[in-house]
Amino acid sequence: MVTPPTQKPVITSIHIAPGSRLPMKSVPTVEAEAGKGLVGDRYHGTRHRHVSVQSASQLDEAADDLGAPIDPGDTRRNITIAHGDVPSTPGARIQLGAIELEVVRTAAPCRLLDDAIGDGARRALSRRAGSICRVLTGGTIAVGDAADLDA
DSSP: OOOOTTSOOBEEEEEEOSSTTSOOEEESEEEEETTTEETTSTTTTOSSOOEEEEEHHHHHHHHHHHTSOOOGGGGTOSEEESSSOOOOSTTOEEEETTEEEEEEEEOOOOTHHHHHTOTTHHHHHTTTSOEEEEEEEOEEEETTOBEETTO
């Protein structure tokens, strides 16, 4: 997918899972609570790991390396934005619709990815797996909301 560089990215998918190792569920909207995370997600209420954010353009690059398409839900990340490089520097800010996030760390591809996506997925997603963030400002976010990666 080629996107003009001047066009702001938008949220293209939202996924949550009620528990560890349970399947991710695609939802059109989700409530984010400041200091807690996404309501209904397995990480809601944890100390720092509230939301994971990835870029569809980086998934496309990983899919090219893997030689197979990668569905955003199979990566076990919560939010997928259309394009751009998701900030990975701790303390960087991201605005998704009405909510503000603070980057905690780079998301490491987990070992479940080779099972869910295919052999080599974990390697293909290395350095492209997005970032782990904490929720600073709560609110509702939806597919189609704007994403500001330089907030």
